[in-house]
Amino acid sequence: MAAIDATSAYDRVKKVKEFDESKIGVKGLSDSGITSIPQFFVHDPETLSDLKSSSTHASTIPTIDLSHINSVTHRQELVEQIKVAAKTWGFFQVVNHGLPLSVLDETVNAVKAFHEQPHEVKAKYYKREEGKGFMYASNNDLYRTKAASWHDSLQVWMGLHRAEVEEIPEICRNEVVAWDFYATKVAESVMELLSEGLGLEAGKFKELTFSDSRVVVGHCYPYCPQPDRTVGITSHTDPGTVTVLLQNHVPGLQVRYENEWVNVKPVPGGLIINIGDLLQIISNGEYKSVQHRVLANSRKESRISIVMFLNQGKWNEDGYCGPLPELLSPEKPPVYRNFTVQEYIENFYSKGLDSKSLIEKITIRN
């Protein structure tokens, strides 16, 4: 298919559908040599004007060294550092996390290799059926969002509804499996510290099945010819409990801090951890799920990121979720009402990444 013409009489729905059915992805558009992006990628003036005022903040997300995680003398200090980071930034970077550096490089290279395959090869995997197995598509929320963003993603379900290993394309199969294994270990260690930071048993989050439901996403942000007219990924918060993120050296990730956008610079060997909506709710607002976004990539080389989203695997028998009762007291009443799994899932699938979060809907306002 030829690159989509943005100048003709504009029927957004039709154009989006054409793009989707072409299975070309933004990588394909980028590789076709277009010099202007199709109109349905162009974001509203408010978003675009905010891109210019970005990245002037002097500080950056905290870096936490996990080398002494098993030392009794250092543990409390580590818990304190993670707690402060989760309460203020909602984002931090961990180093000396025990995940072999070779695994990091191999994961990035394998996901990059997947996205760089010829159209005919990738098109076989292109689909919109989320929630199980392996899929690849451009903009998972393409039909739910106001404007599309400049990224394609592969998605592998690893916990419940786990993909059969053979379903994962061979080009990244072993690497995705290894990443899942090691990133889960890192996530579990960090979740123990986060749990202790709330005054709970170290194993509380594991007991709540936070590492049973995992999705691995491999994003590709190819070169964008008009990076000032769109974004790489729209500003959003992550819906789950905890996210572990690995990025290559191409910059673009920004987090919201003190009403400004702050760059998260790639640090070799570092892994980024952030708190999702569900953990903000369960912690009764102690930990923060923070807005973040990725700028459209202006470099010729693709930006690659691999994300592991953790979610609560099993929900209470009554199907409700909300602030943990053990964190509540007359001095600390619940900030959020309980909600059902259905509400959670419907909220996610009824909206684009850019829409109102579940947190806003369930906040108790006095």
Ligand SMILES: O=C(O)CCC(=O)C(=O)O
């Ligand atoms: O690519 C990134 O760095 C961020 C991706 C992200 O925020 C997401 O997938 O939720």
Ligand SMILES: [Fe+2]
């Ligand atoms: Fe995110």
